[in-house]
Amino acid sequence: DSGVTQTPKHLITATGQRVTLRCSPRSGDLSVYWYQQSLDQGLQFLIQYYNGEERAKGNILERFSAQQFPDLHSELNLSSLELGDSALYFCASSPLAGAGEQYFGPGTRLTVT
């Protein structure tokens, strides 16, 4: 158990809908990262927050957005969902401002039908 929690574990929704994925980092970790992993694919970095502020952006679609709240939990919002958005979404946290060790949560499996 990494100490990073993600909810929900599974999410099934229809095309065009909007969903929110939630992540709570390890106690004391200020950085949160979001990743997308499609079936049998690698990890695509989406976005990073540090202590409430956006720090780095990867291959995140304009339909996706994220934020980190004062209590350091983070939410990833996915809107106008398409079939191709079906994937595992991982959150990771790190105690460093830079990208040192990252600890991953169990992921949210999103299925868009």
Add this chain to the structure above:
Amino acid sequence: QQQVKQSPQSLIVQKGGIPIINCAYENTAFDYFPWYQQFPGKGPALLIAIRPDVSEKKEGRFTISFNKSAKQFSLHIMDSQPGDSATYFCAASMDSNYQLIWGAGTKLIIKP
């Protein structure tokens, strides 16, 4: 220059063998090189990491070899077991940057 190239894509080894997974990078500013292990349906877990001031690091049956001049690093798994069957990712980062640059992953199968 930001890429990390990982090989092979997949690997099958008999139990007790020593699988070796290789990664190569271009950016000499990278100074942190972790390996992650991922089981199906689970999040990646940090396995072992190395910084470029050492050429080798061992943790249990897992060893990272690092060749700074060749800009390559590799993961060796000693006395491999079926329970080591997983996908392994290498990555690299700079302390001054904020993200890990990931390899494409290697699917390892250890046959009993």
